[in-house]
Amino acid sequence: MLDEQISNAWKAGTKCEKCAIRNMVLFADLTREDFDLMHRPIHDFELRAGETLYNVEADPTHIFTLRSGLIKLISYLPDGSHRIVRIIKQGDVVGLEAMGGKPYLHHAVVLEVATLCKIPVSLIDTLNENSPHLSKQLMLRWQQVISDADIWLSQLSVGLANQRVASLLLYLAEGDNKDKCYLPSREDMGATLAISPETASRVVASFKREGWVKSTSPYRVSLNPGALAGLLENKKDLIL
Amino acid sequence: MLDEQISNAWKAGTKCEKCAIRNMVLFADLTREDFDLMHRPIHDFELRAGETLYNVEADPTHIFTLRSGLIKLISYLPDGSHRIVRIIKQGDVVGLEAMGGKPYLHHAVVLEVATLCKIPVSLIDTLNENSPHLSKQLMLRWQQVISDADIWLSQLSVGLANQRVASLLLYLAEGDNKDKCYLPSREDMGATLAISPETASRVVASFKREGWVKSTSPYRVSLNPGALAGLLENKKDLIL
DNA sequence: CGGATCGTTGACAGGTATCAATGCTGGTGG
DNA sequence: CCACCAGCATTGATACCTGTCAACGATCCG
Numbered sequence: 001m002l003d004e005q006i007s008n009a010w011k012a013g014t015k016c017e018k019c020a021i022r023n024m025v026l027f028a029d030l031t032r033e034d035f036d037l038m039h040r041p042i043h044d045f046e047l048r049a050g051e052t053l054y055n056v057e058a059d060p061t062h063i064f065t066l067r068s069g070l071i072k073l074i075s076y077l078p079d080g081s082h083r084i085v086r087i088i089k090q091g092d093v094v095g096l097e098a099m100g101g102k103p104y105l106h107h108a109v110v111l112e113v114a115t116l117c118k119i120p121v122s123l124i125d126t127l128n129e130n131s132p133h134l135s136k137q138l139m140l141r142w143q144q145v146i147s148d149a150d151i152w153l154s155q156l157s158v159g160l161a162n163q164r165v166a167s168l169l170l171y172l173a174e175g176d177n178k179d180k181c182y183l184p185s186r187e188d189m190g191a192t193l194a195i196s197p198e199t200a201s202r203v204v205a206s207f208k209r210e211g212w213v214k215s216t217s218p219y220r221v222s223l224n225p226g227a228l229a230g231l232l233e234n235k236k237d238l239i240l
Numbered sequence: 241m242l243d244e245q246i247s248n249a250w251k252a253g254t255k256c257e258k259c260a261i262r263n264m265v266l267f268a269d270l271t272r273e274d275f276d277l278m279h280r281p282i283h284d285f286e287l288r289a290g291e292t293l294y295n296v297e298a299d300p301t302h303i304f305t306l307r308s309g310l311i312k313l314i315s316y317l318p319d320g321s322h323r324i325v326r327i328i329k330q331g332d333v334v335g336l337e338a339m340g341g342k343p344y345l346h347h348a349v350v351l352e353v354a355t356l357c358k359i360p361v362s363l364i365d366t367l368n369e370n371s372p373h374l375s376k377q378l379m380l381r382w383q384q385v386i387s388d389a390d391i392w393l394s395q396l397s398v399g400l401a402n403q404r405v406a407s408l409l410l411y412l413a414e415g416d417n418k419d420k421c422y423l424p425s426r427e428d429m430g431a432t433l434a435i436s437p438e439t440a441s442r443v444v445a446s447f448k449r450e451g452w453v454k455s456t457s458p459y460r461v462s463l464n465p466g467a468l469a470g471l472l473e474n475k476k477d478l479i480l
Numbered sequence: 481c482g483g484a485t486c487g488t489t490g491a492c493a494g495g496t497a498t499c500a501a502t503g504c505t506g507g508t509g510g
Numbered sequence: 511c512c513a514c515c516a517g518c519a520t521t522g523a524t525a526c527c528t529g530t531c532a533a534c535g536a537t538c539c540g
Contacts, residue, residue, distance in 0.1 A: 075394040079473060083394045097386070100379050105390060128375060135368060135375050139339050142382035146337070149389035150345060154315040154323045157397040158434050161496070186519065194398045196497055201519055218505095233319060401528070426487065436529055441487060 043118045053108035060098035069114030073106035084192040089175035093141045164193040165203045166228040183221045283358045293348035300338035302358050309354030313346040324432040329415035333381045404433040405443045406468040423461045
């Protein structure tokens with residue numbers, strides 16, 4: 001039975017290599033023996049839209065990699081309001097805060113059906129002491145997170161409402177087929193862009209009227225990246 | 241001469257321990273021999289307001305710790321506009337992106353006279369392979385950065401202009417004497433809070449009229465934390 | 481004393497939040 | 511099978527807030 005668990009873990013390991021499609025190579029250099037040494041294996045699983053991956057009160061014992069789907073990270077303010085501070089896309093790592101024993105910083109909720117790998121922090125710690133390579137990989141993950149946070153700050157929270165919505169759609173399209181992407185609920189868009197749901201609705205409606213955004217299936221749209229990007233250009237056209 | 245350099249590095253090392261006042265303990269567990277082994281020592285120096293610590297084009301060969309003063313991190317957008325995405329306070333680490341060879345993500349400019357430690361990335365790398373403890377410390381630094389970024393997103397970019405200004409002042413006061421803090425130029429406040437400099441000016445002026453903010457010296461104010469915090473409470477007073 | 485830079489203040493237009501009403505859709509139960 | 515309901519998107523009307531443009535004042539410095 002234990003052997004079965006190990007085997008399952010190793011299966012997850014091979015999937016990790018597939019994740020490498022999006023430079024997800026945390027474990028690319030591990031051998032079969034390394035896995036056999038572990039008591040608590042990596043576990044892969046699936047969550048449906050609306051389900052919670054973790055919240056701030058959960059035990060910070062695992063980090064996760066998102067193999068497919070979409071996850072939102074919600075930050076709650078003392079006054080009860082909330083904001084979506086990040087959207088996790090395929091290949092990203094979630095819950096890195098757990099390293100170091102600190103509680104999770106957010107409430108992580110699935111937007112689109114998600115398949116994930118669940119990795120015990122203790123495992124990372126063990127490997128960390130032996131493999132400086134993994135340590136480097138983790139460092140790169142942290143950088144990615146910061147880099148994403150900066151995009152949020154410098155692009156998604158600035159400018160007119162239609163510019164913010166355009167930026168968000170383009171951001172979501174990056175991880176997807178480049179011109180098809182997930183379309184968040186209007187309330188989620190509001191919480192993401194610091195605008196009201198009604199304004200978000202108005203903007204999306206206007207984009208649809210222009211033909212820049214077309215619904216394909218529920219919560220899925222195809223879009224015209226060029227037109228949307230055009231909205232962002234003329235923020236400051238200085239005469240240099 | 242080399243010996244003198246080493247001695248200087250060690251002096252900087254002792255200062256690191258002083259930094260530990262704000263849980264800055266990157267090198268707290270290093271011995272004298274460890275330092276003697278290093279070819280490129282830690283160097284400490286000072287920068288005046290307005291001077292640049294680094295920009296995106298600089299060689300990402302060092303990370304820095306801020307022993308005193310204040311530094312803003314600016315992110316430039318493709319369209320030429322810019323935003324202040326973080327403000328580095330005493331005890332914080334700057335330029336962590338340099339780990340991993342990636343270019344610096346921002347333009348780092350001094351707001352208030354800053355004293356810093358300049359640490360070669362190569363040094364960190366070397367130590368990293370031997371000391372898992374340092375690796376842990378770095379992890380904690382990353383967390384801190386993320387945590388700060390989240391504050392920016394969830395508090396400083398949301399709500400009415402006066403709420404944002406209040407949040408910013410309270411944030412700056414944290415690192416200071418709790419009721420005295422640095423008062424940024426109106427333009428910097430605008431770039432930080434995603435509002436126009438004029439609006440920032442109006443809000444600050446109104447705070448001064450209310451007596452919540454009082455200039456002490458140029459770019460320095462004392463403030464009434466309670467009153468400012470009061471502005472943030474009634475965002476959503478639900479009947480729970 | 482002029483000039484530059486920054487902060488302040490005013491007037492006004494435009495964008496957005498808010499409140500409210502109306503469609504729309506999917507699920508439930510009769 | 512249909513009616514009903516709940517939740518979400520849409521749309522409208524209005525007040526408020528903020529951006530913008532512009533003028534003026536303060537301060538510092540050459």
